[in-house]
Amino acid sequence: MSATTELTEPAASAAESATADTARRRVDLGRFRELSLVPAILVLMLIGFIVSPAFLTADNLIGVAQQSTELSLLVLATTFILICGRMDLSLESTIGVAPVIAVWLVLPSSGGRFMGLGLFPEWAAVPLCLLVGAVIGAVNGFLILKLRLNGFIVTLGALTMLRGLQVALSEGQSIVELPSSFTYLGKASWLGVPAAIWICALLFAVGGSALAWLRHGRALYAIGGNAEAARTAGIRVDRIVWVVLIIGSLLAAFAGILYSGHYGSISATQGSGWIFQVFAATVIGGVSLNGGKGSVFGALTGVLTLQLVVNVMTLAGVPPLWNQFLNGAIIIVALIISRFASGEKQE
């Protein structure tokens, strides 16, 4: 008996380990797809290190991270929305209009340079801002999912309309007298690191975990991969997409709070033109424009790549006038890298 078990057990365990090996290799390959930008980031950091001694300092790196926070929240939102096969261009206007509306509702109607309505107490500015974001997302969702309008054009219209609303309300000026509750999150430092970075890290962790380990998170991949199949599997496709659009706009409004707090004012052009960078960061981070593919972590590496390029260029003394050109060039280069790193066609 013992002889036979001795004979069979090693064989069985060998077979087991072999299957485990193949499984692990496959998982690793899957991970690699998400990590395709990590080498690029490492190379950028090496270049930064060579170019300037100021690069690898805590101050500089924290600065880069803080500047990435607002953009990265939009990228997080776009990641969710793209994975379930939709698009929301109006995010870049939400980041500006939501704070303006919130501030307009709470600031007193006399005394300051910017006249508000004074309808709500000052502490309500943050909740109101988030509420405005949620409403924008809900309206977009209504137009796209209930009236069955084309999502691209609806959100393109919303982008223009909301930007116009912001300009009309703020009379085209920056709003500098902000309630202190509103600027706190963008300004505060926790444990020596800006609060915005902590919050962003937390939101990315929550978002990434939800996509990886929650049924509703996985439903986004199913919807983006094949909406009809998702429906036959009992997933409430429209409801989930609607919630995702609301969460997306909510994140954009929250990015607006961080941005306003960071700079101490709401600028009239806040967020203007960002959507291209957001899409670029998301797509070079491995999220498919056709839906069903990508991860939060990949999208994060996309943002970091773009921000590091700008930082390294600045430190290297490249004239800022070249920034736009380089930004565009790096997007294309990053796309080429991720195309060949993942070995998959980008359609």
Added chain:
Amino acid sequence: MADTATGPEHPAPVAEATGISKRFGATVALRDARISVAAGESHALVGRNGAGKSTLVSILTGLQQPDTGNLRFSGEPAPAVGDIDAWRSRVACVYQRSTIIGDLTVAENLFLNRQSAGAVQRIRWKQLRLRAEELLGEYGVAVDPAARAKDLTVEQRQFVEIARALSFGARFIILDEPTAKLDARGIGRLFDKLRDLQDQGVAFLFISHHLQEVYDLCSTVTVYRDAAHILTAPVAELGHQALVEAMTGESASVAAVAESRPPAARAGSEEVLEISGLTLPGACEELSLSVRAGEVIGLAGAAASGNVQVGEAVAGLHRAKEGRISVGGRSVHTGSVPSALAAGVGLVPEDRHLQGLVNNRSVAENATLTVTDQLGPLGTVLPARTRAFAQRMIQDLDIKTPGAATPVSALSGGNQQKVVVARALATDPHVLVAIRPTNGVDVKSKEFLLGRIRQVADGGKAALIVSDELDDLKVCDRVVVMFHGRVVAEFDRGWKDDHLVAAMEGVGTPLASTVSGTDEHGR
């Protein structure tokens, strides 16, 4: 009480529908239709396109509610509409369109939307994989649950769908044209699997356009025609002829078309299409073939044999690594569709949705897509001429359409295929290459299309039918069989089904005549 009385000796049918009617606006999709599937039975549902099969499937699976009628599962009334879980525990369904999501793993596909116990509970991936392994093992499906679904073969995906559909506990499964995308070998394995399931007591309703499959697999057949139930009978008692008659309402058969034509001696006529030493990377090697005027040649082969690629190469879709293709003595520049068109090649592509039709455009536009240069002077396309041309095509091919301006997407599958054929014929080609020309087409249209291809050849042209369907190949004067990129056999008229199938499967013993046939055209 009554249930226990009828229970053991005479179990209630797993699914029974009576008096089902359903209309969509003005069209009646089902009129007082009925069907009854006994426990453990293999039941076939056949009918031409538009007979109401799809509507019946969506009613049986709870996706649509009938206007009138009664639906019972194992003697109990059907669950409420919208209670998806209740429906799925009574009836499983593998839909015609794949509901597998390619970018997710097999395990996740199997447990989609039930990966975890509760909505806010985290998914335990390792456990999910084990559950998937168990489920796949239960149905004997050899697929790695960690593999991404898009890396599976069509056949494996189908098995995964079946396993998933049955995992909700139903003992009755509907298979809506499960064989449409499989090659002969895959179909064989699917049938083995279905027989296994049947031994375990699972009943199924099998929907197919291939009558031979019905005879191979099923014990009972129900025929629908024009939205109504025509007959239900044991398959063994219903001959081929009678079944086709029931489906079409008139007597006819594909075989009759083929056999009515004498094998003409066409040795003297000129060679219209000549393929010599053709090598396509990954598809075929050193392939030679010639088709004479007035001939219909079948190029048979299973899914991976490379026969489709050869057909496509003739039409200019693939560049050859070596070898020559010439039409009417003129050499064709391989890999160039315009060159092939200029040489006089017409193509009926394999997948009409992907390669054949512009869905939302009209029948007229689709039919004239290849001949826009003939529709007006100096690159213009005159609507009147397009209409006239399309009108001629519609008559010529007997396309059932409300008008030339109707979008093709509104036509039935058979008529859509006719539009594709019309387009291939519009250029008046010397060589017609038809790849699986009757795929997803009802019996009547099939017969018509094959007859039309025959007619092209009779008009002094040449036709090449690339297919693995025996019905398609029956109209051919000669059938050349490919296996793994090589010609392995050649059959003249009067071949036996099993010989041809064996050759396609690569298990045939090459007969003396077939070998010599191959050599004749080899180099």
